[in-house]
Amino acid sequence: MATSFKVDLRRGMVVTGKWKQGSYKVERLLGEGANGKVYLVQRDRNWFALKLGSDAVDLQSEINVLQSLAKQRQQGHESFLYDVDDLYGPDGREYPFYIMRYVLGSTLAEYLKNQGPEWFPLVGLNLLVKLSRLHLAGWVFGDLKVENVLVADYAHVELVDYGGVTACGKSIRQFTEIYDRGYWNEGSRQADAKYDLFSFGVLCIQLHEPKRLHQLTKEMLPQNRCADDLVQIAEASAALKPVAGWLRKAFAGQFTDADEGAAAWRQLMHRRDTHRSSRIPGWLKGLAAGTAALLATSAFWLLRYML
Amino acid sequence: MKQILLITDGCSNVGLSPVVAAAHASSEGISVNVVGVLDHGDVGELGAAEIDEIARAGGGLSRLVNMRQLSQTVQMMTRKTVVQTIQLAVQKELKQVLGNGAIEALPPDKRGEVVRVIDELGETSGLQVALLIDASASMKPKLAAVEEAIRDLMLSLQARQGKSEIAVFHFPGTKHGDDCVMDLDWTTHLNGVQAIFPRLQMGGTTPTGPAIMHVIDFYRRGDYGRQSRDETDGMMSGYVV
Numbered sequence: 001m002a003t004s005f006k007v008d009l010r011r012g013m014v015v016t017g018k019w020k021q022g023s024y025k026v027e028r029l030l031g032e033g034a035n036g037k038v039y040l041v042q043r044d045r046n047w048f049a050l051k052l053g054s055d056a057v058d059l060q061s062e063i064n065v066l067q068s069l070a071k072q073r074q075q076g077h078e079s080f081l082y083d084v085d086d087l088y089g090p091d092g093r094e095y096p097f098y099i100m101r102y103v104l105g106s107t108l109a110e111y112l113k114n115q116g117p118e119w120f121p122l123v124g125l126n127l128l129v130k131l132s133r134l135h136l137a138g139w140v141f142g143d144l145k146v147e148n149v150l151v152a153d154y155a156h157v158e159l160v161d162y163g164g165v166t167a168c169g170k171s172i173r174q175f176t177e178i179y180d181r182g183y184w185n186e187g188s189r190q191a192d193a194k195y196d197l198f199s200f201g202v203l204c205i206q207l208h209e210p211k212r213l214h215q216l217t218k219e220m221l222p223q224n225r226c227a228d229d230l231v232q233i234a235e236a237s238a239a240l241k242p243v244a245g246w247l248r249k250a251f252a253g254q255f256t257d258a259d260e261g262a263a264a265w266r267q268l269m270h271r272r273d274t275h276r277s278s279r280i281p282g283w284l285k286g287l288a289a290g291t292a293a294l295l296a297t298s299a300f301w302l303l304r305y306m307l
Numbered sequence: 308m309k310q311i312l313l314i315t316d317g318c319s320n321v322g323l324s325p326v327v328a329a330a331h332a333s334s335e336g337i338s339v340n341v342v343g344v345l346d347h348g349d350v351g352e353l354g355a356a357e358i359d360e361i362a363r364a365g366g367g368l369s370r371l372v373n374m375r376q377l378s379q380t381v382q383m384m385t386r387k388t389v390v391q392t393i394q395l396a397v398q399k400e401l402k403q404v405l406g407n408g409a410i411e412a413l414p415p416d417k418r419g420e421v422v423r424v425i426d427e428l429g430e431t432s433g434l435q436v437a438l439l440i441d442a443s444a445s446m447k448p449k450l451a452a453v454e455e456a457i458r459d460l461m462l463s464l465q466a467r468q469g470k471s472e473i474a475v476f477h478f479p480g481t482k483h484g485d486d487c488v489m490d491l492d493w494t495t496h497l498n499g500v501q502a503i504f505p506r507l508q509m510g511g512t513t514p515t516g517p518a519i520m521h522v523i524d525f526y527r528r529g530d531y532g533r534q535s536r537d538e539t540d541g542m543m544s545g546y547v548v
Contacts (some may be wrong), residue, residue, distance in 0.1 A: 019414050056411045057394055060422040084415040094411060096387065170430050171466035178380055182462045220454040232536035 005032075005054040007089040009039055015050075016160050017085030018094065024050060034174050035059065039238045040102060042096070047102040048082060055160045056086075058163075061173075065139070066100070066163045072137045103158040105150035109207060117239060121269045122155040124204065124243075128265055130157055131196050132258035139165055140191035143174045144199035145179050146206050167189040178202060178217055184225045186251060193257035198227075200261070201250040205230055208239045227251035243268060308338040308392050308434045310385065310395050311522055314377075315441035315451055316344045317354045319515030321479075322486070325357065328519035329365030329424050335523055337363020338392055344450050345373050355362075359414065361515075365408045374452040378459040385436055385460060386429075393428045397421060400537070431469045435493065436460070437522050442477040461497045471495065473526070475503055478518035486517035493529070 008013065013026045024041035031038050036053040053059030066081045073080075083099040105111070111122055127149060133138025134141055150158045164174035172180075172189045181187040181198040189195075205213050212233045220229065231248045234240040240247070246264055255261040310334055319325045324474055329339040343358040362369035367388055372380045379442060398410065401421070410421055438460075440446070457475060464471035475491040490503055497503075 053450070057390060057422055057425060060410075060415075060418045061426055063415075064419050064423055064426070086411070086415070087374065096411070096415070170468065171463065189463050192467075220459070 002142075003090075005037065006269050007052070007054075007093070007095060009052065013090075015041075015087045015097075017083065017087060019085050020083065022085060022099070024048065030158075031147075034163050035062070038160075041099070043099075045305055048099045049102045050097055050099055052087075053096045054095070054204070057193075059098070061083065062163050062165075064096055064163055066237070068163075069134075069139065069162075103150050103152065104150035105156075105158060106284045108146050108149045108151055108157075108203075111151035111155075112207065119155050119242075120207070120239070122264075123151055123157060123270065124200075125262060125265050126157045126251065127200065128258050128262035131193075131200070132262055134159075134165070135196070135257045135259065136192040138168050139192060140172070140193060141196050141199075142166045142191065143176060143179075144196055144203060145176050146203055149203075168192060175199075178213065181227075181251075182229070184227055184251075185223070186227050187253065192253045194255065195251040197242055197250045197255055197258060197261050198253070201227075201247045202230065202259075204240060204243065204247060205233055205237075209233050211235050212237075218283070234256070241270055242271070308389060308432055309386055309526055310434070311337055311339045311365070311435055311439055312381065312385065312443070313339065313341045313439045313515070313519070314344060314381075314456075314515075315341065315358070315515065316346070316446050316449065317443070317513065318357055318399045319513050321371075321512040321514040321517070323516035323520060325515040325519055326364045327359050327366075328516040328523070332519060332523050333364065333366040335526065335528060336510070337365075337464045337523060338367040340367035340388055340390050341365075341369040342380055343369070343371040343438070344377060344446070344452070345371055346449065365378075374449055377452050377473065378456040381456045381460050382463045389432075389434060390425060391430045392431070393425050397425055397428075412420070427486075430467055433470045433472075434464065434467065435472045435474070435519065435526075436464070437474045437476065437526065439487070439518055439522055440475065440477040440504075441513060441515065444477065444511070450504055457498055457503055458460070465496065476518065477504060477524055478521075479514055486514045487521040489525070 011028055014023055015026065015083070016023045019052060022043065024043050027040040027042060029037060030040050030049060031053070035055065035058045036051050039050045039052065040275050041048050041050045051059070063081070063084055070080055079294045080096060081100055086094045086096050106114065108123065111123070129142060131144075141159060143161060148159060148161045150160055152158065164172065166173045168191050170191055170193050172195065175189070177183045179199040179202045180189065181195060183190045186198065202213075216229055216233065230251060231244060234244040234247050246268055247256060249264070250261060255264065332339050339362060341358045341362045343354060358369050358371065362435040368384050370380050370384065394410070401410070410418060413421065438457055440450075442450065457473070461473055464473065472493040472495055473491070474489065474493050476487050476489050480486060480488040490505070491500065
């Protein structure tokens with residue numbers, strides 16, 4: 001449920017933890033999740049992300065997941081969670097918060113728009129690899145969607161908003177309708193690796209064909225929604241056609257986990273038609289022909305005067 | 308855990324105040340959540356205030372939403388109320404140990420353990436949700452969305468590890484002055500249920516309060532029925548609405 005969460009931390013404000021007295025200077029709002037707001041903050045010249053929660057139980061539940069994940073991570077991995085505390089908001093009330101690593105990056109859609117669609121296969125692969133690490137540790141991301149994926153330079157991806165992360169076998173803690181396989185009548189809301197792969201498939205479609213996807217959700221009767229229609233969108237789309245077969249399998253739950261999904265995706269990437277050679281636009285061909293004609297004319301005149 | 312989820316689009320106009328009825332429910336250990344469904348305009352100031360107050364008296368949550376948000380809201384609300392119910396119980400225990408029941412009063416390190424217990428119980432304990440649908444004339448065009456929301460809720464509840472059941476009621480009942488009619492008895496799945504609401508005869512009144520009382524009674528008889536079934540060697544409780 002979108003929390004009507006009114007407290008706001010302003011730029012330049014210094015917040016101090018009630019229990020451990022850590023001080024952070026607020027720079028700006030980074031984003032808003034389902035159960036809190038995320039700010040960019042500074043401490044000792046280092047940048048961090050601060051997640052401010054509206055409800056102590058909700059936020060702690062998310063912190064528990066992050067702590068379990070941190071424990072499972074092998075050594076050599078950067079720590080993810082730096083501090084957990086409460087702060088007094090501008091309204092005088094107490095709010096729980098936690099401090100995590102700040103990920104510099106743009107949203108998935110922005111990244112592909114700025115860097116070009118040829119990065120899509122690699123971004124997809126890196127995202128599947130990220131998911132497979134979670135799956136191996138016994139977790140499901142749950143609320144996988146375009147907004148929850150950040151991309152840094154050279155297609156390095158990072159998942160944000162761990163509010164939906166669920167232990168395998170339990171009910172998905174948080175999801176977004178169009179990415180949910182239950183919404184498409186394609187399975188349960190019990191957490192398994194296939195759940196994330198279904199959402200990943202919808203994410204691909206949302207990236208390339210957002211209008212068609214939106215249209216489909218508006219037109220279909222709830223009982224008629226099915227993954228076949230999603231596959232049809234993919235098949236009709238130039239950008240998605242090469243992965244349409246992969247998507248069909250993901251929607252049907254035919255990959256056991258993201259590891260298997262990533263292996264199949266990797267194979268696709270090395271096929272020639274996935275990276276279609278960019279055709280030369282018509283106007284450029286015209287320009288080239290024009291230049292050639294001009295060159296021929298000047299050469300003709302030049303030769304004529306010289307002789 | 309017991310919940311009543313009221314889906315309505317306006318003010319009650321007959322019989323006992325729904326706020327009083329919701330307070331009754333709360334005293335029986337039943338949380339009352341209320342969703343106000345908007346169409347183009349809104350439910351009006353009076354309707355909004357009533358929706359808010361029913362939920363407050365019933366120890367639950369209230370929301371005003373449009374039809375497109377209905378499924379997601381119903382699902383999230385039910386989930387949140389489960390956590391809240393357990394949180395209240397846990398806080399009562401904490402009060403005996405710490406003198407202060409608020410989870411916020413614990414330092415963050417200790418909070419983790421308590422919340423783990425809340426999450427675990429929220430996932431595994433039994434849950435009953437009685438859906439109470441306002442079927443007055445103005446709700447008619449919204450019933451398809453309501454039915455979708457009910458199916459969606461069932462899907463979410465089925466994913467829980469604990470036993471989850473829903474029952475569905477609508478009000479007003481028939482022309483003969485019934486406050487409320489049961490459409491679906493406790494069930495754990497909706498497979499094979501073609502239509503939850505058969506051809507409804509839309510009544511002119513909105514007896515929200517009496518309908519809530521009716522569902523409370525259904526809950527109580529359900530408990531009674533279960534006990535007597537054990538005692539009387541499998542005899543059904545024979546509760547007919």
